[in-house]
Amino acid sequence: MTGNTFEIDDVVAVGLALMRSNSVLGECVMRDAEASFTGGRGDSVRVRTPKRRTAQNFNGTTVYTKVEEGHAQVKLTDEPTDAAAFTTKDMTLNIESFGEQVLKPQMDAVSTYVEKSAAALLNTASKAATARVIKADAKPGDAGHVVKMLTAAAADFTRREIPATDRFLAIGPDVQNVLLDVEQLQKVNEAGEPHALRNATMGDLFGFRVVVSPYLDGAVAFHKTAFALAVRAPNEVQGGARSVSAADNSYALRVTMDFDPSVKSEVSIVDTLCGVATIDATRAIAFTVTPPAKA
Incomplete structure (x- = not known):
């Protein structure tokens, strides 16, 4: 690897930072990670979840309840992998920057796969029969418009005693097209931070942080x-x-990083294991979008 010396530990550190910077939906849900996992694809892992406690009225006797940590089982269904093979000639003549031309695209590919896994879970929810229907040609204020549906969802969340913080609305391109007509979201500096659009965030709406993903169909309002x-x-x-x-x-x-004699090439392999799961369906409300009515 002439002219391309590097510490592999540094490569992994950069890769993890890139993985997070590429993540939109992954930043909105509960995440649990572990290095040097001894299992494999198909295994289930325990993900810690917050467990709500209920206070009791003191009537002269203190009643103790155990401090318990909630957990959910998440199956590692996928093993996103990107493997690149390159010859010594590639390294010395064709690849000007190994990090930029090989490792960064590999990290990109794996992190995108993980992001799509999260999107697939939300898409399943938005296609369920219980999903609320947003009419693509409804005017703001109409019962079928996304804003009207979202105000109802916000009220539902409050009735369900779902915390007001960490509420998200994840939307796909179709819903984004509808929301772009909402005046309060047209000015990013009024709806959220000035840098919001660069982070795939449209802003805040009725207590929900609105995030956009090209991998979503419809929309899902949910708590983290x-x-x-x-x-x-x-x-x-x-x-x-x-x-x-x-x-x-x-x-x-x-x-x-290794040498594969079967192809007589240096190889770079970036991989991980991932899985997604619904932890509490009552903390999410899905929406599906109907196409505009024919003229």
Whole structure:
């Protein structure tokens, strides 16, 4: 790897930072990560969840309840992997920057896969028969318009005693098209932070932080504790390969550098294990979008 010396630990650190920066939906749900995971795809892992306690009226005798931590089982259904092979000639003549031309695209591919896994879970909810219907051609204020539906969802959340913080509305392009007609969201500096659009965030609306994902159909209003994303980095590869498994900010991945004699090439492999699950369906309200009425 002439002219491309680097510490693989640094590569993993950069990869984890990139994984988080590429994440939109992953930042809105509960996340649980672990490095050097000894299991594999198909295994279920325990994800810690907040457990609500109920105060009791003191009537002269103190009643104690155990301090228990809630947990949910999340199955690691997928093993997103990106493997790149390159010759010595590639390294010396064609690849000007190994990090920019090989590792960054690999990290991008794996983090995008994880993001799509979260989107798939929300899409399943938005396509369910219980999803509320948003009419694409409804005017603001009409019963079928997303704003009207969202005010009703906010009221439902309050009735269900769902915390006012960490509420999100994740929307796809169709719903985004409808919301762009809402005057209070047309000015980002009035609806949220000035840098919001760069982070795929449209702003705040009726207590929900509105985030946009190209991988979504319809929309889902939810509290952070409604869904969970579990990410596990497999154990480091043993032998002559350089391999590091790491976790940070509730994301995890493994990077392996080796030589494959079967193809007579250097190889770079970035992989992880991931799974998603619904933790509390009562903390989410899904919406589906109907196409505009024919003229």
